[in-house]
Amino acid sequence: MDWASIFIYDTTWVFAVEILIRVTVMFVLIISFLRFTGKRGVRQLSIFELTIILSLGSIAGDPMFTEDLPIIQAVLIMSTVILLYRLCTWAMMKFQPIENFLEGKSLYIVEDGMLVLEKIKKGKMSHDEFFAEMRQQGVEHLGQVRTGLLETDGNFSVLLYPPKKTVYGLPLFPKQYQAVEKIEIGVCYACMYCGYVEHISEPNQLCVRCENQCKNWAKALNSQIVR
Secondary structure (H helix, E strand, O other): OOHHHHHOOOOOHHHHHHHHHHHHHHHHHHHHHHHHHOOOOHHHOOHHHHHHHHHHHHHHHHHHHOOOOOHHHHHHHHHHHHHHHHHHHHHHHHOHHHHHHHHOOOEEEEEOOEEOHHHHHOOOOOHHHHHHHHHHOOOOEHHHEEEEEEOOOOOEEEEEOOHHHOOOEOEOOOOOOOOOOOOOOOOOEEEOOOOOEEOOOOOOOOOOOOOOOOOOEEEOEOOOOOO
8 A cells, every 4th residue: 555645646845835825715715705795604594595605615626626727717607606696686685586486485383382284294394403493492392482483594583472471382302202101180281293282081192283193192381481
């Protein structure tokens, strides 16, 4: 095994310096574009903007180490992408259908303390993903949430019930999110699929709201949110 061939091959000191220059130029161009978009982080990027960023990464990658690719070509391509980006953002401001197509729409995940069935059935978001986001905002159960909205940039917007109006809801933490095996009289239970709350008579009772075939119920909570 030739270690020199693996790590060095035919790289000369001159080309090594050239790589440093190429990487520096492309790095500055990428940072400049990110500042140009006015975004602070990846979580603030929409799908459209993330696509642009990935495209720029591909554009900048090859000229960093490919000797026969002049930097000017990458600069021209990147400038064109930036121009198209600005054109698209202008079109999105003028025409709502274009904005909906490129950016997507905000999705209602929770309404009135229950998961929106339409979004669950279409697989818009998994339970684990949504529960994790809610837990990070200090939400213990769905009964504390009046409205939960998934924004186009991936962030969650949550409107909470006032403490005195908190209702029974599906628990979001793993220890409480467990299917019950024995029913207690007078206790509220929440469907583990859609969050519908009712008094049930048996552990495998069918949920009247979602008709979930799993027929799993967790003990509902009504604790007030702590801020």
